[in-house]
Amino acid sequence: MTASPSTASKTREFTREEVAKHNKADDLWIIVDSKVYDVTRFKDLHPGGISVFLEDDIMGQDATEAFYGLHRHEVLLKPQYARLVIGTIAGEKSVVTATAPGALSQVPYAEPTWLTKGYFSPYYKESHREFQKAVRLFTDEVLYPDAQAREEDGKRPSQAVFDKCAELNIIAMRMGPGKHLKGRTLMNGLVKPEEFDYFHELVLHQEMCRINARGYQDGFGSGSVIGLPPILNFASPALRDKIVPEVLSGKKFIALAISEAFAGSDVQGLRTTAKKTEDGKHWIINGTKKWITNGTFSDYFTVGCRTDNGFTVILVERCEGVETKMIKTAYSSTAGTAYITFENVKVPVENTLGKEGQGVYVMLSNFNHERWVMCCAASRNQRVIVEECLKWSNQRKAFGKPLNSQAVIRAKIAEMIARAESCQAWLENITFQMCNMTYKDQANKLAGPIALLKMYCTRTAQDTARDAMQIFGGRGVTKTGMGRFIEHYHRTVPYDAILGGAEDVLGDLGVRQAIRQMPKNARL
């Protein structure tokens, strides 16, 4: 077989002396990471301008250092730029490689300890490791491209992605271990439903949030993670058997609709009402809901309502009288954040979740898992930023030296690493407790620790966002190019400290729980 002309030209070898002869505006080559680029025509189109190419130390020269001080490696992988390569330098090999789909990063602290070569963990078994490999590959190949594209166009996550997730039962696994997994083939049979535990679930959440797209992270079925458990645990068997398969197959979507413009976590302050019809067969619901994740595209809503005897949670199907409008937020519209109005919406009383007037228990039973899921993501997202900062401070030169030769930069990175590691270690400890406690024990013993962990993860995340911004400088506020993930993180991370319970409220909850458990005889 003969090589095509383009393949042949890319395998051509040059000496550095030969490249140096192409050092004029109308005949301009450069070397980046031992590859030779003909930029004669490209220079006129270069987003960074022509002039940068016309310097004596760039024309016909090795521009590797200049390139990596200004661009992400992924620029060179784009087809329109990859085709500028005309050959390589004889006897040299490229050293910069993109991490292959599914592979672990080799950057220190870029992976949690249990995934770092040569380190140990008491928590993870072989099945968690196999599971991690499969979820990472899926995230890199399926989720990441869709996440980046949807963040760009603001549309909801693609149905094709939900369909693939449903095939692997990812949507079901995101609800955690339990009866809903029975009879399902998880990740092509990699884990048996009865073996699936909270560490598998932790792996799932932590791997899938590595997409650097916070709006998509919520758009990708967060509504189900918080809106479906009340159906799983409190709906009548008939209602449960209708809704659960539809949602777990990715065909229908559900959102949790509790907060209102009038009241957030203050359930007593809610104003949406549900009144029974005279024959007692239906609820008539009136009111509004705000900040409802996935609301714009959900088919079902798990709605908190004021009823004559207190607070009741009712399942509402999208129908006449239900209207959802998109709310513009700091992150992308991919999350489908909605303002919802219910106007005389008629719902069968069979849609009541749990007992009338006891909706608080329905909500409370959901909180621990919801917050723990958020901790999984908030701790893992910090690590992505640690990796970005370690790479950037290593490749960027300032005052003639790499950024990481400055003690102030190293001090910031030290704090960032310590925060990411402590969040992960505490999270794994709590996850281990969850694996060994009954659901009732979890509710009693872990509400405080999980609240404190969430407070800690989201507060440290904001410290890390601020430090990363300082390390990246102006690039940290630019939506494209080198610091785009830092800009994204810095813009969206405060959100985590609000949803699922505001940071200060959660800290207070944790301490109040501890106070309640103080032994009566405790004295200094």
Ligand code: HEM
């Ligand atoms: C094959 C070689 C090159 C390609 C394909 C390329 C491509 C690009 C692209 C796509 C951008 C837009 C920003 C981004 O996506 O990162 C950019 C910006 C830029 N490029 Fe290049 N470039 C190359 C070489 C160089 C070299 C050798 C220099 C300097 C000597 C340079 C200097 C710049 C500057 C100053 C910017 C603006 C950066 C900013 O806004 O922060 N480029 N380049």
